Structures are given as C-alpha cells and as structure tokens.
Amino acid sequence: MKQKVLIVGAGIGGLATALRLAKAGYEVEIVEKNGQAGGRLNQIKKNGFTFDTGPSFFSMSYEFAEFVHDCGIDMPFEFVELDPLYSVNFSDNPQKNYHLYKDIDRLAEQFKDLEPEFKAKMEKYLDKSGQIFNDTVDIVIKNNFDSIFDYMSSLMQVNPVHLPVLTRNFWNQVSRNFSSKEVREILSLVAFFLGRTPFDTMAIYTLLSYTEFKHDGYYNVKGGMYQIVVGLVRELEKAGVKITYNTEIVDYETKNNDKEISHLIDSTNHVWRADTYVINADAAVWRHRIFKRKAFSTARMNRMQWTMGYLTFYIGIKGKLPHVNHHNYYLGSNYKEYANKVLSEPGTLEKPYYYVNVVSKHNPDCAPEGCESLFFVCPVPNLLHKTDWSDKDDVVNSIIDNFSQRIGQDIRPDIVSRTVYTPEDWQQQFGLYKGSGLGLAHTMMQIGAFRPKNHDERYKNVFYVGASTIPGAGLPMAIISSKLVTERVLKQLAKP
Ligand SMILES: Cc1cc2nc3c(=O)[nH]c(=O)nc-3n(C[C@H](O)[C@H](O)[C@H](O)COP(=O)(O)OP(=O)(O)OC[C@H]3O[C@@H](n4cnc5c(N)ncnc54)[C@H](O)[C@@H]3O)c2cc1C
Numbered sequence: 001m002k003q004k005v006l007i008v009g010a011g012i013g014g015l016a017t018a019l020r021l022a023k024a025g026y027e028v029e030i031v032e033k034n035g036q037a038g039g040r041l042n043q044i045k046k047n048g049f050t051f052d053t054g055p056s057f058f059s060m061s062y063e064f065a066e067f068v069h070d071c072g073i074d075m076p077f078e079f080v081e082l083d084p085l086y087s088v089n090f091s092d093n094p095q096k097n098y099h100l101y102k103d104i105d106r107l108a109e110q111f112k113d114l115e116p117e118f119k120a121k122m123e124k125y126l127d128k129s130g131q132i133f134n135d136t137v138d139i140v141i142k143n144n145f146d147s148i149f150d151y152m153s154s155l156m157q158v159n160p161v162h163l164p165v166l167t168r169n170f171w172n173q174v175s176r177n178f179s180s181k182e183v184r185e186i187l188s189l190v191a192f193f194l195g196r197t198p199f200d201t202m203a204i205y206t207l208l209s210y211t212e213f214k215h216d217g218y219y220n221v222k223g224g225m226y227q228i229v230v231g232l233v234r235e236l237e238k239a240g241v242k243i244t245y246n247t248e249i250v251d252y253e254t255k256n257n258d259k260e261i262s263h264l265i266d267s268t269n270h271v272w273r274a275d276t277y278v279i280n281a282d283a284a285v286w287r288h289r290i291f292k293r294k295a296f297s298t299a300r301m302n303r304m305q306w307t308m309g310y311l312t313f314y315i316g317i318k319g320k321l322p323h324v325n326h327h328n329y330y331l332g333s334n335y336k337e338y339a340n341k342v343l344s345e346p347g348t349l350e351k352p353y354y355y356v357n358v359v360s361k362h363n364p365d366c367a368p369e370g371c372e373s374l375f376f377v378c379p380v381p382n383l384l385h386k387t388d389w390s391d392k393d394d395v396v397n398s399i400i401d402n403f404s405q406r407i408g409q410d411i412r413p414d415i416v417s418r419t420v421y422t423p424e425d426w427q428q429q430f431g432l433y434k435g436s437g438l439g440l441a442h443t444m445m446q447i448g449a450f451r452p453k454n455h456d457e458r459y460k461n462v463f464y465v466g467a468s469t470i471p472g473a474g475l476p477m478a479i480i481s482s483k484l485v486t487e488r489v490l491k492q493l494a495k496p
Pocket residue numbers: 008009010011012013014031032033034037038039040041053054055056057058059247248249250280281282310312377429430431437438465466467468472473474475476478
C-alpha cells in the first residue's frame with residue numbers, strides 16, 4: 001500500500017510540496033482552514049473586480065522552472081517580465097516618477113542630475129551584490145542543515161572576502177556606494193520586501209539588488225498572481241491529490257511512546273490519519289499553538305523578531321488611471337525617521353509610505369470595462385506593537401487622499417469597491433503570528449540552522465514547509481522550501 005502524506009495548509013509551500021510528493025509516488029491529501037487554496041497568495045473577487053491579496057510579483061523565475069521540471073509538468077501559468085521593475089515617487093517632488101529599469105543606461109539617465117557617475121557606481125554595487133548572491137545561494141539558501149555545526153561548516157565555505165559585509169546593515173552598504181538621498185532610498189526599498197527596514201536588515205541581503213536589477217528581475221503572472229494557485233491546483237487534481245477546505249487542525253495524538261504523531265484532529269473533532277505530516281501552517285506558530293513547546297512559549301514567541309504587519313486594501317474604481325504605472329512606491333520625505341518608527345510605534349501612520357499595484361493595467365480581466373482594480377500595501381506595526389485597529393478607515397482614507405493628490409486625479413468619488421485587511425485580518429485568516437506579514441524576520445539568529453527546522457524536534461513523522469522555516473519568506477523561497485522538505489520526507493520514508 002502507498003504511504004500517505006497529509007499536508008496541513010494549502011499555501012504555495014503546501015501546494016508545491018504536495019505535487020512533488022504525489023509525483024514521487026505517495027498518496028497525498030491536503031487540509032486547509034480557509035475556503036480556497038493559496039494562503040497569502042490569495043484572491044478576492046468582489047463587485048466585478050478581482051484582486052490579488054498578497055504577492056504582486058516574484059523574482060528567481062528559474063526556481064519555478066526547476067520545480068516544474070522536477071515534477072515533470074509544463075509551467076501551469078504564464079509569466080511576464082516587468083520592465084520597468086517599478087516606479088518610485090517622493091512627496092517632496094510628486095511630479096517626478098523614477099522608473100527602475102534593468103537596462104543600466106536607461107536607469108542611469110534617471111539619476112544623471114542626482115548622482116554623479118551613477119552607472120559606474122551601480123555596476124560596482126551590483127558586482128558586489130552578485131558576488132554575495134553567487135557565493136551564498138547554494139551554500140546557505142538551498143541547503144538542508146542537520147545541525148548548527150553542519151550550518152556553521154557551510155558558512156565557513158563562504159568566501160571570507162564577504163566578512164566585512166556581516167558587520168553592516170543594508171542602508172550602510174548602499175550608502176557606501178551612493179551619495180544621493182533618492183538613490184539610497186530607492187535601492188534600499190527592497191529591504192522592506194523582507195518585512196523589515198534597510199536599517200535593521202543585514203547587508204548580505206543587498207544580494208536582492210542583484211536579483212532584481214541584474215540577474216532575473218521581477219515577473220507578473222498573466223491574469224493575476226492567483227493564476228499560480230489555479231495552475232497548481234489543476235496539476236494536483238490531475239495527480240489525484242485531494243484538498244479539503246474549511247478544515248482547521250487544532251489538536252493531535254501521538255503513538256510509539258510519543259515519538260510519532262498518530263493523527264491530527266480538526267475543530268469539529270474529525271480525525272485525520274497519515275503516515276507522514278507536512279505542516280504548511282507557520283512553523284513557529286504550529287509549535288507554539290498546537291504542540292505547545294516550551295521553546296515556543298508565548299514569552300519566547302514575543303521575544304522573537306517578527307516581520308512588520310501590512311495594512312492592505314483593495315479598491316475598485318470607475319474610470320482609468322492612464323498616468324499611473326503598474327507597480328508604484330509612494331515615499332515621504334523622512335525615510336530614516338519613518339523606517340525607524342514604522343515597525344514599533346503605533347502613532348506613525350499619519351503620513352504613511354505605501355505601494356500601489358494597478359492590477360488591471362496588464363490584466364484587463366481583473367476589472368469591469370473602463371474600471372481599474374487597485375491594491376494598496378502600507379507597512380505598519382504588527383499586533384505586538386499596535387493592538388487597536390479601530391483607526392483603520394482613517395489611515396486608509398488618508399492614503400487615498402494622498403494618492404489622489406500625487407497622481408493629480410481624485411479617485412474618491414469613483415470608488416465602487418473597498419476591502420481592508422489589517423494585521424488582525426492577516427492573523428485571523430492565515431494564522432500569522434501577531435499579523436506579522438512575512439513571518440519570522442531574517443535576522444542572523446533566525447536564518448539557516450537557527451530558523452525553526454523543517455523537520456520536527458520530537459516527532460519523526462512531522463515536517464514543515466513555508467515562510468517561517470528554511471529558507472524564508474517570498475514565493476521563490478516557498479518553492480525552495482518545498483524542495484528541501486521533500487528531500488527530508490523522502491529520506492525519512494526510505495528508511496526501513
Ligand atoms: C501583503 C503581502 C505582500 C507580499 N508580496 C510578495 C511579493 O510581491 N512577492 C513574493 O514573492 N512574496 C510576497 N509576499 C510573501 C508571500 O506571500 C509568502 O512568503 C508566501 O505566500 C508564504 O507561503 P507559505 O506557503 O509559507 O504560507 P501561507 O501562504 O501562509 O499558507 C499557509 C496556509 O496554511 C493554512 N493554515 C494555517 N494554520 C492551519 C491549520 N491549523 N489548519 C489548516 N490550515 C492551516 C493557512 O490558512 C494558509 O492557507 C507577500 C506577503 C504579504 C502578506
């Protein structure tokens with residue numbers, strides 16, 4: 001009889017692992033708390049509009065290519081490279097938009113009056129970022145570690161020339177290369193994609209500048225990001241994987257002298273049995289809430305470094321926004337002060353920085369004819385730092401007012417659909433600790449062998465995949481995570 005694997009959670013990490021294991025010949029079943037698959041990579045359909053809920057583009061497309069190759073399928077969705085990657089607008093010069101092209105000459109043209117010798121400086125900066133990327137990605141990111149010793153031995157293989165970078169933060173590394181405020185701020189924005197700020201993100205993550213500008217760029221998915229999920233679910237159906245929705249696992253029982261899980265129990269007391277369990281719920285939250293581990297007690301969870309929360313809102317408007325690009329960042333004039341407060345001070349949301357994605361720009365099916373669907377993301381403190389969200393509509397209204405002023409078009413009378421998610425909603429819907437958008441932060445003591453492991457400490461038939469285990473947050477990382485956990489599961493199942 002086939003060995004059975006039960007996967008808890010239909011986020012991208014869970015879906016990708018399910019397909020890998022089904023293709024490897026195992027019987028796979030998924031249980032998901034929500035009514036549809038995707039986790040944070042989700043979709044809202046409302047008033048004739050379609051919105052992606054979380055991710056709006058992805059990098060490292062070759063990880064998806066490797067995944068479909070491993071599974072022996074064709075790419076189940078279509079993706080398109082972004083050019084420009086995104087646009088940036090500053091409040092002290094709102095008429096001007098900087099367009100971030102991968103083409104270095106076009107990029108240099110944008111900054112010729114601001115940053116002398118931009119091209120040479122950018123080439124030098126990207127060379128270094130590229131070296132960091134190439135010297136770490138296979139050793140540190142795409143590896144299972146069996147122990148801290150094993151991890152440390154791998155780190156020793158990293159070229160020592162990068163050691164000084166370990167002593168700097170992202171902002172310092174960018175500032176060593178560029179002098180203008182605008183260039184420094186624009187190039188360090190990518191640190192926010194890791195859920196922290198450039199001032200508390202390690203400089204080794206400047207490797208992300210290489211991935212965005214030089215290596216592989218960013219990609220959109222035709223029809224919206226949710227088509228990734230639609231495509232994966234279709235492949236899972238073909239592979240005979242069953243997904244049961246609206247099923248939240250709340251408890252478990254053990255066997256073999258407490259060495260293995262015998263079954264999981266959902267909130268209606270239904271029992272779910274398998275030989276092996278892969279948890280796609282947040283790896284730290286699961287150990288805290290379900291296994292009630294000491295190392296993940298409330299006090300310890302609160303002491304861990306969590307990523308920021310996100311206030312996201314999904315706006316449908318009558319009319320088009322011809323002058324607004326697909327991906328846009330709207331920054332204020334107090335970057336450092338803002339960044340230093342945004343993670344922890346609840347009263348900082350008067351003039352927030354925000355991102356706007358005009359989803360319908362290249363995906364006309366996402367809005368009724370003559371309309372536009374907009375997705376706003378504003379970095380905010382998570383629920384450890386701001387517990388009261390009764391002011392959410394004030395914050396949203398202030399952003400919509402600011403956006404209208406900056407684009408020179410008042411969208412307020414044209415709004416026909418409005419949905420707001422605060423960190424409370426992100427917590428409640430997807431089980432994110434304190435509404436922390438990307439899970440555990442990527443600090444030195446929370447990456448590699450120090451991140452919650454992808455195999456359980458006590459139960460030998462329990463494994464983990466997703467953002468809070470290795471290697472970390474983001475869609476390509478979830479795909480890598482699915483590969484790493486599959487290796488672990490297969491190794492375990494091959495044991496006599
Ligand atoms: C606002 C926002 C914007 C983002 N933008 C980008 C971007 O542009 N590009 C990018 O690459 N990444 C982006 N990310 C990050 C990306 O969304 C995540 O890293 C990725 O989707 C995480 O996938 P996952 O499989 O780890 O977990 P999740 O998507 O969180 O999936 C876990 C699943 O487990 C389910 N679950 C939890 N507990 C239980 C339980 N007890 N029982 C049953 N089911 C359970 C949840 O409901 C969920 O469906 C963004 C994230 C956010 C929040």
